[in-house]
Amino acid sequence: MNKASLAHSKTKMKLYDDIGVLIPTVYLPRPGIDLSSWSVVACDQYTSQPEYWQQVEWQTSGKPSTLNLILPEVYLGKAGEIERVQKAQSLMSAYLDEGVLEPFEGMIYVERKLGSKTRRGLVLALDLECYDFNKGSQSLIRATEGTILDRLPPRMRIREGAALELPHILVLIDDPDRTVIEQVEKAKEKLSLRYDFDLLMDSGHLTGYLVDDPAVEAGVIDALRKLADPQAFAQKYGVGSDENVLLFAMGDGNHSLATAKAVWEKLKPEVGMDHPARYALVEIENLHDPALEFEPIHRVLFGVKTDVFSALQTAFGDGFRFTPCTDCTQMISLVDGTRVGRHRFGVTWDHEFGVIEISNPTSNVAAGTLQNFVDDFLKAGLAESVDYVHGNCTVCKLTSTPKTFGFFLPCLEKNELFRTVILDGALPRKTFSMGEAWEKRFYMEARKIV
Numbered sequence: 001m002n003k004a005s006l007a008h009s010k011t012k013m014k015l016y017d018d019i020g021v022l023i024p025t026v027y028l029p030r031p032g033i034d035l036s037s038w039s040v041v042a043c044d045q046y047t048s049q050p051e052y053w054q055q056v057e058w059q060t061s062g063k064p065s066t067l068n069l070i071l072p073e074v075y076l077g078k079a080g081e082i083e084r085v086q087k088a089q090s091l092m093s094a095y096l097d098e099g100v101l102e103p104f105e106g107m108i109y110v111e112r113k114l115g116s117k118t119r120r121g122l123v124l125a126l127d128l129e130c131y132d133f134n135k136g137s138q139s140l141i142r143a144t145e146g147t148i149l150d151r152l153p154p155r156m157r158i159r160e161g162a163a164l165e166l167p168h169i170l171v172l173i174d175d176p177d178r179t180v181i182e183q184v185e186k187a188k189e190k191l192s193l194r195y196d197f198d199l200l201m202d203s204g205h206l207t208g209y210l211v212d213d214p215a216v217e218a219g220v221i222d223a224l225r226k227l228a229d230p231q232a233f234a235q236k237y238g239v240g241s242d243e244n245v246l247l248f249a250m251g252d253g254n255h256s257l258a259t260a261k262a263v264w265e266k267l268k269p270e271v272g273m274d275h276p277a278r279y280a281l282v283e284i285e286n287l288h289d290p291a292l293e294f295e296p297i298h299r300v301l302f303g304v305k306t307d308v309f310s311a312l313q314t315a316f317g318d319g320f321r322f323t324p325c326t327d328c329t330q331m332i333s334l335v336d337g338t339r340v341g342r343h344r345f346g347v348t349w350d351h352e353f354g355v356i357e358i359s360n361p362t363s364n365v366a367a368g369t370l371q372n373f374v375d376d377f378l379k380a381g382l383a384e385s386v387d388y389v390h391g392n393c394t395v396c397k398l399t400s401t402p403k404t405f406g407f408f409l410p411c412l413e414k415n416e417l418f419r420t421v422i423l424d425g426a427l428p429r430k431t432f433s434m435g436e437a438w439e440k441r442f443y444m445e446a447r448k449i450v
Contacts, residue, residue: 006424013204019224019247020130021141023217023278026108026123027101027164027446028194028208029064034196037063039206039444042168042253043070045437047299048387048398050074052201058199064100066166066443071158086156092163101446106211107220109184109191110283111206114439117291121218122181122211123445125279126171126248126257131170133258136425138244140228141171143318144427145250145422147258155259164446165260169253169282172432174236174418176288179223184209187216195444203438208445237422246422251285251434281447287414287435295418296409297367297430298395300373302402303384308349312356315373319360325353328392328435337412346408348399374407390436437449 014023029038038059054071060067068091071084075323095101097381108123131141135156158163173180184191198205226232228247234240246296250257260280267277284336301308312359313320330344334355343358343366374386383405389395393410399406412432420427434440 010177014045016221017126017127019228020127021221021224022125022127023106024123024125024279025103025105025449026281027096027103028444032098033100034063035195036200037065037228039197039199039442040065040067040070041201041203041437041442042377042440043072044168044253044255044274045390047070047074047439048389049394052204056200064095069095069164069166069203069446070443071404077156088158089162089283095190096163104194104210104212104356106234107117107190107217108194109181109209109211110183111207115204115206119285119291120181120185121170121285121294122184122284122290123167123208123281123283125281125447127317128261128264128278128280129273131257131261131262135284139243139324140423141250141257142246143254143258143426144172144417145254145410145431147254147431148425151255152259152262155255156263159263159449160266163448163450165281165445165449166446167253167256167281167283168441169280170251170441171257171282171284172249172251172287172417173224173227173247173284174249174288175223175286178286178288180220181284181286181289183219183223184211184216187213187219189347190216191414199442201438203442206442206444207260237419239422240284241424242269246418248284249418251423253282253417254429256281276447277449279447281445283441287417292414293435294411294414295390295433295436296411297388297390297433298392298409299370299407299430300387300395300398301374301377301383301385301405301407302387302403304382304405305383308405309349311377312373315359315376316358319358321357321359321417323355323357325355328396330352331355331408335408344410348406348408348423349404350402351400363428365412365431367412367431370407370409371428371430379418388430390433394437 026340040056047073053074069088075081091258104285110121112119112386126141132139133143133147188209192211195208228245241361264277331353335344343361344355345366358369362372363369395406
C-alpha cells in the first residue's frame with residue numbers, strides 16, 4: 001500500500017498505514033448540549049469511592065452525558081451491571097438517531113488546563129493491526145505494563161454490541177524536540193474551535209480544535225514518520241538497526257486498548273480487514289510535555305485476615321527491614337530516597353506509618369516487587385481484595401478503617417519509559433499513572449465502531 005492509503009471507499013477512512021494512524025470521523029455533542037454534564041472522568045477511576053460516581057450521577061441527571069454510555073468500574077461485578085451495559089449500548093444508538101451527536105472528520109487538538117498547567121494532546125485513531133499487548137511484543141504500538149487477560153472478558157462484553165467507542169486511552173510519543181503536537185498548538189488559530197468548557201468536580205478546563213487544515217494534518221503525519229524512521233530510532237535509543245520501532249507507548253488505558261484489540265481479533269474473521277472496529281480512538285501526548293507528570297499508583301488491601309508484616313518477613317526473609325515513621329511526610333521522603341539496588345515502599349494502617357525496605361527485590365522496579373507479594377497474598381486468601389489508587393490522601397482515608405492496609409510506592413522517572421520498554425519489555429502492571437484521578441482523561445469524543 002502507499003504511505004497515505006485510503007481504505008475501502010464505502011467507509012471513507014484515511015489510513016496512514018506505515019505509522020498505524022487513521023484520521024477518524026469523531027462524533028461530538030450538537031450545539032446546546034451542556035458539555036460539563038456530557039463529559040465525565042475515565043471509568044477506571046474512583047473504584048473504591050462510589051460516592052464520587054453518585055455525585056456525578058446527581059449532577060448529570062436528566063441530561064445527555066457520557067456517564068450514560070460507559071460502565072464505571074466501581075460497578076463491575078455488582079448487582080445491575082448487565083442492565084447498565086445494556087442501557088449504555090441502547091443509548092448510544094438513541095443519541096445517534098436523535099442527533100445528540102454530530103460527525104466531524106479529522107483529528108482533534110486538545111488542551112486540558114489543570115490549575116496552572118496546560119496538557120496538550122491530539123485525538124486520532126490507531127490501527128490495532130500495529131498493536132500487540134503480549135509479552136515480548138515488538139510492535140509499533142506497545143503496552144508499557146503487563147496485561148491481565150482475566151480483566152478483558154468483562155470489558156469485551158461492554159465493547160461488543162456497542163455502536164460507539166469513547167476513549168479514555170492516553171498514548172505517549174517520545175518527541176523531545178516537540179515536533180508533532182506542539183506544531184498543532186502553534187497553528188490552532190487556523191483550526192475550528194469545537195468545545196471549550198469547565199469539567200465537572202473541579203477537574204479543570206477542556207478545549208478542543210478540529211484539525212481541518214490539510215497542511216496541519218500533513219505536518220503531523222510527516223513528523224510522526226520522522227519519529228518512526230528506523231535509523232533515527234536506532235541512534236536515539238542506542239539499539240541495533242534490526243530493533244523494531246516503538247512509536248506509540250501506552251500511557252493510560254492499557255486494558256481498554258487491549259480490550260479493543262481482543263474484540264477486533266475475534267471479529268476480524270467475520271468482517272474482513274475493512275471495518276471500523278480495526279481501529280481505536282485515543283489521545284496521544286508527548287512524553288516531554290512539561291505539564292505531563294508521572295504519579296505512582298498505590299495499593300490498598302481490603303479485608304485483611306492476617307498480620308501483613310509477618311507475611312512480608314516470610315516472603316523476603318533477611319532482605320526485609322521496617323522503619324516506623326511519625327507521619328505521612330516522613331514516610332514519603334524516605335520512599336523518595338530509595339537507594340540503588342534496594343526497593344522501598346511506604347505502609348499505612350490505622351493512622352500508623354512506616355517504610356519497608358527490600359534488599360533482595362524480585363523485580364527491576366519497586367512496583368513489581370510489591371505486586372509479586374500482593375498477588376501471592378491474595379492467592380493465599382489472606383485478604384479479600386486489592387484496589388489501585390492515586391493520591392496520598394486517598395490511601396490514608398481508605399486505610400483508616402479496620403482490616404485495611406495501604407502501600408505507598410515511589411514514582412517512575414518518565415524519561416526512562418521508552419528506553420525501558422524497548423530494552424526490557426513491559427513494566428509490571430500499575431507501575432505508574434499519568435496524574436492523579438481528577439487529572440485523568442474525561443470522555444468527550446466518540447467514534448462509530450459498527
